[in-house]
Amino acid sequence: DEKNQVLTTNIWLQMYWTDHYLQWNVSEYPGVKNVRFPDGLIWKPDILLYNSADERFDATFHTNVLVNSSGHCQYLPPGIFKSSCYIDVRWFPFDVQKCNLKFGSWTYGGWSLDLQMQEADISGYISNGEWDLVGIPGKRTESFYECCKEPYPDITFTVTMRRRTLYYGLNLLIPCVLISALALLVFLLPADSGEKISLGKYYQRKKAVLLKFLYEQP
Template sequence: MLYIFLFLEKNFQNFPFCTITSFSLYCLISLLLYRTVSKSFPYFFILFSKLLFSLYFCTAVWAGEHERLLYDRLTHGYNVLARPVKNESAPIIVHLGMDLQAIIDIDEKAQIMQTNIWVRMSWEDIFLTWDPAEYGDIKEVRLPITSIWKPDVLLYNSVDQRFDTLWPVNAIVKYNGSVTWIPPAIIRSSCRIDVTSFPFDDQTCAMKFGSWTYSGFFTDLYNDSVSLDPYTPNGEWNLLSVQSVRNRLVYDCCPEPYVDVTFLISVRRRTLYYGVNLVLPSLLISSLALLGFSLPPDSGEKLNLCVTIFMSLCVFMLMVAETMPQTSDTLPLIEVFFTCVMFEVGASVICTVIVLNFHHRKADSYFPMPSFMRIILLEWLPWLLCMQRPPRVKLSDGTGEKLLKDIVGEINNNNEW
């Protein structure tokens, strides 16, 4: 009788349901066994307690049993290394799509784009099929992606330390063998930044996905749709478009073609921040450089104004240099503008020093002006600059004319003597 009790206790958990009738039946059998095996009461009490514990926690639904049996059937003898195809020479078709969640950051200096995406991959697995009528009308199940075959699709231009950042979530498997895997990921990919038109620039960054070891003869990728419904706008960049392109390339290492799906993300920089904090102040400071030429030479603030403008432009140029990548491929136009204005201000400082030097000289400290220089500076240049020509005075001896300024200078020199 003790062996009968052990058999019942061992096989009770395999019953498809637990009812009050079965519980009453087992209690009655236990009481009968108690009378027959009273000598082994301690061991009988332990077995009876285990029986009550199993009764309390048993699952009384057919659906859970069907799902458990289906999981056992799908994973029993399954080889995660073998491609799920009948013909080994036939490629397995993988459809690759993407749901763009957010553009986290675009680092111009490091030329890296960081995004939050959901990668959508789907393929057919002939070893994961069943008849729903045999398993309680179950048409789809969730299986760990590590327990089934999956394509070794990786991001070719990844700059992350782990390289593969796809989160290993469960795959959705349908009764006809269709497998859908949608892993989320925070991706850091390399992106070539063209800063020529900064801060009014458009950038296009690529994310290249492809099989790492399987050629196009064994794993063939096809681009699927790109969804922007869950996209969260970025504060610095406006999203223009997202496109997916399928490429079939032959590399130098291997004669077989390799297929990849490349997602092209086009963005445009928001210019309000840089316009208020960089462009507008630089234009105002550059306009002040022109005012420096209008100050009279004997003004002591002319040189100070030019030096102050020069230092301000240096500060703005450093601000742009800190943002831009350290590359010699392209040069931002705004830096070219700053450089030209700095040369202009530098030339203004040099000219101001020369003019002040001549202005504070005495008349006898320099040689007379040559006649051709006098014609250029006193005749042509004033006419070209729309300035009034200096007045002339005819000499009393009839030898010619002299500028009134020269005559006044000679009189002052005679008075000093």
């Protein structure tokens, strides 16, 4: 949403951790290799999108947590995230946009919850008609505050997109060039020519239609 400076993404988060309180001896429980818990019954990291632009700050769908006998927990909640993103259109329609998705714990510091990053998996990406996905590099950063000595880590993924220019080239750039060339033809006609005024009015109408088209773009 370029007008409101908001990026909407459909993401599956992948969170893994080990909870020693959820371990069990497989020999004492034959056939029980893993158990699924509703996410509200056991502890899980309170990971949120820091730069969320959604009124629902937690945009994930609450699913089960898969736990095996060693206490290894796997939580894969899907979610539709709306994040704030500055859109720079100076080079439109040849622009490349970069939008950050900054994830971190809301209440835990780095000494209690140490976040580690995995590379973003874009194998399930569904192509967009207007944008090409260049990549989603990620990085782990730590912030320090005056209140506390411990670091506060976060994981930031940068969604890099390149606008597809064919549509705008055919429907915007070429018409602009042709209309501008039409305006120059007015000066080539004799001053007493009746077609000079008609051509000028035709140019104004075409320009108005083009401006209306640009205004109605989302």
